[in-house]
Each structure stands twice: as structure tokens, then as C-alpha cells.
Amino acid sequence: MLDHRGAVPDDGVHAFLAAGFERRHALDVVLGVGTYTISTFANRLTDAPLDPPLAAYAWEPAAA
Known part of the structure; x- marks a missing residue:
């Protein structure tokens, strides 16, 4: 999320969903950040x- 300033690549989204999360859970991540x-x-x-x-x-x- 941070590395891409919110423009998460498709493979990142697919990995998120494959881990059992739903798209709506991504908004929880945005809220937390x-x-x-x-x-x-x-x-x-x-x-x-x-x-x-x-x-x-x-x-x-x-x-130093």
C-alpha cells in the first residue's frame, strides 16, 4: 500500500484476496494507515x- 501510494499492483491485490480477505478489507488497511x-x-x-x-x-x- 505504502510502496505504491495506494496504487497496489494486481498481483498484490490477488495475494491479499488469496489470503482470505475481501476487497472491502482493503479499506480497513487504508483507514489504519x-x-x-x-x-x-x-x-x-x-x-x-x-x-x-x-x-x-x-x-x-x-x-553517529
Whole structure:
């Protein structure tokens, strides 16, 4: 989905359907990607702090 900016090639769609999903389930994927993207952008824009229970899992960039 992300690699093709939504224009998923036919073989990708066929693999999705062969795995037991229906075309309508692809919209769930779009909703999930969109929700995550909006949340990430908003958190970065506002520099929102991590919730305390998740602070131990915070990502830190590798030292250069």
C-alpha cells in the first residue's frame, strides 16, 4: 500500500484476496494507515510527550 501510494499492483491485490480477505478489507488497511499517519504527524507537530507507561519503549536514534 505504502510502496505504491495506494496504487497496489494486481498481483498484490490477488495475494491479499488469496489470503482470505475481501476487497472491502482493503479499506480497513487504508483507514489504519491514514489514522497512523495523521496521529504521527500531529504528535510530531505538537511535540507531544509519550505516555508514561510507554516511555521505556521510546525510540532513540543511533549515535553517529
